[in-house]
Amino acid sequence: MLQAIEARGLAKRFGAVTAVEGVDLTLAPGEALGLLGPNGAGKSTLLSLVTGLRPADRGEIRIFGHPAGSEAARKSMGLTPQSAAFPPQITPRELIAYASARHGKRPDTDRLLTAFGLQRLIDRRMAGFSGGEVRRVALALAFCGAPRLAVVDEPTTGLDAATQEAFQSLARDYVASGGAMLLTSHHWDEIEAICDRLTMIDRGQRVLDGTLAEMRATMRINRISLVVDGAAPDWLPAPDTDGRRHLESADSDAVVTRLVREGVGFRDLLIHPLALKDILAHLRHEV
Ligand SMILES: Nc1ncnc2c1ncn2[C@@H]1O[C@H](COP(=O)(O)OP(=O)(O)OP(=O)(O)O)[C@@H](O)[C@H]1O
Known part of the structure; x- marks a missing residue:
């Protein structure tokens, strides 16, 4: 072509x-x-x-x-x-x-x-x-x-x-x-x-x-955000100004499984692929 x-x-x-x-x-x-x-x-x-x-x-x-x-x-x-x-x-x-x-x-x-x-x-x-x-x-x-x-x-x-x-x-x-x-x-x-x-x-x-x-596809990282009711485990980041906790993970299933296993009271869980802005922030370390 x-x-x-x-x-x-x-x-x-x-x-x-x-x-x-x-x-x-x-x-x-x-x-x-x-x-x-x-x-x-x-x-x-x-x-x-x-x-x-x-x-x-x-x-x-x-x-x-x-x-x-x-x-x-x-x-x-x-x-x-x-x-x-x-x-x-x-x-x-x-x-x-x-x-x-x-x-x-x-x-x-x-x-x-x-x-x-x-x-x-x-x-x-x-x-x-x-x-x-x-x-x-x-x-x-x-x-x-x-x-x-x-x-x-x-x-x-x-x-x-x-x-x-x-x-x-x-x-x-x-x-x-x-x-x-x-x-x-x-x-x-x-x-x-x-x-x-x-x-x-x-x-x-x-x-x-x-x-x-x-x-x-190369990075395989997702952005996870959720609201925690009650006590949150140490491994979760502090809530943002919107009240939600945001984290990135290459294995979002494992994060959810861990939340359930540890009995964390969470709601409004959202899992998104990384936005371009986040992808570039990651790649900048490598380029
Ligand atoms: N006519 C010119 N004479 C001298 N230097 C120039 C000229 N045009 C561009 N430059 C220089 O070339 C480099 C690239 O400039 P350019 O305008 O292409 O960047 P840019 O990526 O479009 O930047 P921006 O996002 O700020 O618009 C810069 O260092 C700029 O100062």
Whole structure:
């Protein structure tokens, strides 16, 4: 299958700073890849190489088989950069028409307006738009004309909860209908809600790559929480502010058996697989 993104050995320096060093990246159609990493890890630089906004110093990137930055590669992708500025006299309708035309498509204005709550703003000049309103327009542009690949850098930073949810739902629909999505975010729950696979980079290097399911299967750790009535044994952690005791275990059956055997009065027992945040906290000791 032709990959949406196929990148090998990418490297980029800015003077003395090595922003990206020897990174491989693949993304298939119908897949969402979350790019994670601390501030300054090299995520935005990596995206700028993938989108062809900057040339790589070393390595090769193909977008649906075409070199990054080529006309064919650019036409196949929609993009929301980390920060975007638009001419003050332009309206969202004009921008959406322009971005859709790049893909040779009629503007799918109605769907995008509804998804990003832009109905009231569509014909207003962008001068005076709030930060969140500008961000919503920038996000809508990544999906105009149904590109085969959407690249979104910290999509929901500064957006209200309703718009964050709308974005997640649109992103899931886009991927389910065959779109490929590369996303960076500092919101782990957002990555978890949208992405099938994640790649973590740190100081320009890839330190982790895999699906959440693979990571969970490897770790086999569950998060257990319960309320204890009466005395609790020493091996249980103290209750949190929510009154529940939380612990992690590779053998939740054994924990429950022990509670019963020791006659602990417990209720509201919940057993969950580890959240992405917890998985990364564990793996960080190993990477
Ligand atoms: N134009 C530039 N000139 C000089 N250094 C740069 C430039 N762009 C990025 N860098 C440096 O490259 C490194 C990677 O930056 P990058 O913006 O890719 O990180 P990031 O992972 O996107 O960070 P954040 O989560 O803070 O957005 C940082 O050390 C940054 O200071």
